Amino acid sequence: MATATANRQPLATALTRSRRAKDRAFSLFLMLCAALALAPLAVIAVFVLVRGAAALDLNFFTKLPPGSLDPPHTGGISNAIVGTGMIVGLAVLISVPLGIATAVYLSEYGRGRTATVIRFTANTLLSTPSIIAGLVVAATVVTWTHSFSAYAASLAISILMWPVVTRATEEVLRLVPQELREGALALGVPRWKVVLKIVIPTAGSGILTGVMLAVSRGLGETAAILLTALGNNYMNTSYGRPTAWITGYIYFWARQPQAVLQQLAWGAGLTLMMAVLLLSISARVVSVRRQRRLT
Amino acid sequence: MIGLTLASGIVLIGVLGLVLAVLASGGAPTFAKFGLRFLTSSRWDPPHQEFGALPFVFGTLLTSFVALVLSVPVALGLAILLNEPISGKITGPLATFIDVLAAIPSVVFGLVGLFVLAPWLEQHVEPLLHTIFGWVPGLGMLFPALSRGVNGRVIGAGGDYFVAGVVLSIMILPIVTAISREVVATVPRDLREAAKALGATRYETIRMAVLPYSAQGIAGAAFLGLGRALGETIAVSMVIGGGASVGASLFAPGQSIASAIASQFNGATNALQRSSLLALGVVLVAMSFGLAAVSKALVGRGARRLEPTPADLADPDPGSPVTAEAA
Numbered sequence: 362m363a364t365a366t367a368n369r370q371p372l373a374t375a376l377t378r379s380r381r382a383k384d385r386a387f388s389l390f391l392m393l394c395a396a397l398a399l400a401p402l403a404v405i406a407v408f409v410l411v412r413g414a415a416a417l418d419l420n421f422f423t424k425l426p427p428g429s430l431d432p433p434h435t436g437g438i439s440n441a442i443v444g445t446g447m448i449v450g451l452a453v454l455i456s457v458p459l460g461i462a463t464a465v466y467l468s469e470y471g472r473g474r475t476a477t478v479i480r481f482t483a484n485t486l487l488s489t490p491s492i493i494a495g496l497v498v499a500a501t502v503v504t505w506t507h508s509f510s511a512y513a514a515s516l517a518i519s520i521l522m523w524p525v526v527t528r529a530t531e532e533v534l535r536l537v538p539q540e541l542r543e544g545a546l547a548l549g550v551p552r553w554k555v556v557l558k559i560v561i562p563t564a565g566s567g568i569l570t571g572v573m574l575a576v577s578r579g580l581g582e583t584a585a586i587l588l589t590a591l592g593n594n595y596m597n598t599s600y601g602r603p604t605a606w607i608t609g610y611i612y613f614w615a616r617q618p619q620a621v622l623q624q625l626a627w628g629a630g631l632t633l634m635m636a637v638l639l640l641s642i643s644a645r646v647v648s649v650r651r652q653r654r655l656t
Numbered sequence: 657m658i659g660l661t662l663a664s665g666i667v668l669i670g671v672l673g674l675v676l677a678v679l680a681s682g683g684a685p686t687f688a689k690f691g692l693r694f695l696t697s698s699r700w701d702p703p704h705q706e707f708g709a710l711p712f713v714f715g716t717l718l719t720s721f722v723a724l725v726l727s728v729p730v731a732l733g734l735a736i737l738l739n740e741p742i743s744g745k746i747t748g749p750l751a752t753f754i755d756v757l758a759a760i761p762s763v764v765f766g767l768v769g770l771f772v773l774a775p776w777l778e779q780h781v782e783p784l785l786h787t788i789f790g791w792v793p794g795l796g797m798l799f800p801a802l803s804r805g806v807n808g809r810v811i812g813a814g815g816d817y818f819v820a821g822v823v824l825s826i827m828i829l830p831i832v833t834a835i836s837r838e839v840v841a842t843v844p845r846d847l848r849e850a851a852k853a854l855g856a857t858r859y860e861t862i863r864m865a866v867l868p869y870s871a872q873g874i875a876g877a878a879f880l881g882l883g884r885a886l887g888e889t890i891a892v893s894m895v896i897g898g899g900a901s902v903g904a905s906l907f908a909p910g911q912s913i914a915s916a917i918a919s920q921f922n923g924a925t926n927a928l929q930r931s932s933l934l935a936l937g938v939v940l941v942a943m944s945f946g947l948a949a950v951s952k953a954l955v956g957r958g959a960r961r962l963e964p965t966p967a968d969l970a971d972p973d974p975g976s977p978v979t980a981e982a983a
Contacts, residue, residue: 376857380857380860381857383857383859383860384857384858384859384860386859387858387859387862388742388858388859390733391733391736391737391742392742393733394729394730394732394733394734394737395733395734395737395746395750397730398730398734398750398753398754398757398829398833399750399753401757401826402753402756402757404768404772404773405760405764405765405768408768408771408772409764409767409768459664459667459668462660462661462663462664462665463661463664463665463668465657465661466658466661466662466664466665467665469661470658470661470662471665475662475665476665478669479665479666479668479669482668482669482672483668484948485672485945485948486668486671486672486675488883488884488944488945488948489675489887489941489944490886490887490888490889490914490940490941490944491887491889492887492889492914492917492918492937492940493675493679493887493937493940493941494675495918496679496917496921496933496934496937497674497675497678497679497937499921499922500678500682500930500934501674501678520671520675523668523671524668527668552657552658553657553658556657557657577759580761581760581761581762581763581764582761583761583762583763583889583890584762584889584890584914584918587890587918587922588917588918588921588922591922608761608763608890611763611764611766611767612763612766612890612894615766615767615770615771615894616770616894623771626767627767630763630764630767633761633763633764634760634761634764637759637760637761638756638759641755641756641759
């Protein structure tokens with residue numbers, strides 16, 4: 362590359378005008394692409410920040426949703442914050458251990474056809490539209506129990522989070538140096554102990570990154586929860602009943618005519634974006650720190 | 657240990673099997689009653705127990721196609737820019753911003769799409785498109801004249817196929833860019849340097865060495881983006897307008913398969929409607945799995961076409977990100 366730069370001057374003078382014009386136009390096109398990619402991000406950031414910040418106050422986090430005739434700043438989404446915590450929390454408890462276990466099989470034990478099929482399954486589930494997970498749980502669990510419920514929603518998003526954890530974890534487990542495993546095995550440590558005490562701790566922060574990715578996927582999910590948890594305008598702490606969640610209120614209230622509710626939708630949007638950004642930033646910090654430690 | 661972990665893998669296979677089984681058995685009554693007519697009829701009429709999926713399939717394909725047409729050129733430009741930066745300073749921030757775009761939840765795209773993008777597109781961009789393309793025979797049907805109120809403003813439906821397509825194009829941009837970037841990074845350095853050594857400009861290098869080599873992989877990236885767009889639910893259902901129409905107009909409100917399932921399943925009262933929505937799920941899954949398979953084949957084959965030389969292996973391209981989603 363360095364030599365190309367040094368030679369550019371004599372070369373450039375040899376170019377015909379049309380070749381140079383085409384090259385210039387192409388560079389312009391590339392810059393235009395960058396602008397087109399950044400513009401929507403800027404628009405989203407500005408609107409969510411400005412309109413969302415106007416909605417946030419203490420009531421937003423502590424009160425129940427307002428009636429449509431209530432004045433602004435009297436209601437909030439406390440029930441949705443609790444509901445999201447319940448739904449995503451249980452989903453983490455289900456999908457993280459299963460996701461890590463699947464990844465351990467794929468990276469430590471998996472050979473041959475079984476591993477190929479499991480890996481293929483994880484990839485297939487990863488590309489499954491999220492509404493399908495909601496539809497299937499709605500047609501089974503919700504139908505059988507005759508009730509929308511928080512745990513049905515947790516099951517639905519676990520289907521989506523499991524492959525995320527598995528793929529991310531398998532990738533970092535493969536980065537653990539083979540010498541570590543062999544060294545421990547040579548000392549007579551049993552295989553399962555090598556995995557639990559050496560491989561997983563070594564890959565620990567990388568696994569955490571994968572978990573955070575999965576959590577932010579669960580936090581941002583709407584469609585699958587819509588068909589399973591339905592929503593609820595009151596505080597609910599029972600896993601067996603319909604439950605409110607944050608993205609649900611954005612979806613419902615964005616289409617309501619009342620300005621009070623629309624404002625709360627923007628507030629919920631800002632809260633959600635903050636949570637997701639925080640997760641992805643901390644995931645990045647953790648993975649950078651890990652890379653630094655390994656090098 | 658091996659037993660436990662293997663068990664979890666087998667449960668995972670079981671989950672996928674269960675998903676497919678529930679969809680298939682749930683949709684069976686509809687397929688039994690309507691047969692192929694389910695796919696070709698455009699009459700979706702729950703009170704009269706008539707269910708044809710055509711309007712939703714049409715809406716899904718049309719919006720995804722718009723998204724693809726809009727996002728692939730931009731994604732390709734970004735992939736080239738990220739691999740061969742004009743100025744080294746912009747690569748890092750640009751890649752970060754695209755990652756941030758990928759992390760934004762679907763419902764936030766829907767929110768901004770509904771309140772900001774839809775009014776702007778309906779009032780300004782759609783009339784402009786009609787002026788530019790409306791007179792072209794054939795193509796013009798996609799961009800019909802818009803009806804205006806007494807104040808001269810366009811009467812918008814609060815979303816239509818075109819708005820949904822634009823929102824989708826933004827949402828799939830990060831993934832199409834990531835895969836295209838990987839594909840472009842597999843072009844052997846020798847090819848580029850040979851072109852440069854012959855005095856080719858940057859544009860000529862890309863057109864003669866990079867694009868022909870990576871065309872197939874880029875097609876794969878496009879198919880992957882299409883698969884993503886097909887299954888996108890919440891953002892689309894917020895900006896697609898609602899209704900069920902099959903027509904050439906991009907400016908008509910409609911529904912996609914996913915948005916129809918999301919908006920109707922909770923309120924579905926009779927068994928046949930539920931079954932038909934599950935049958936829509938079967939159609940959606942078939943479409944998205946099919947596209948994922950095509951995409952994988954194209955990206956994989958593109959990368960394998962020229963075996964890497966020992967020199968490539970010794971000097972791997974530094975800019976080749978491997979995302980979890982790509983694999």
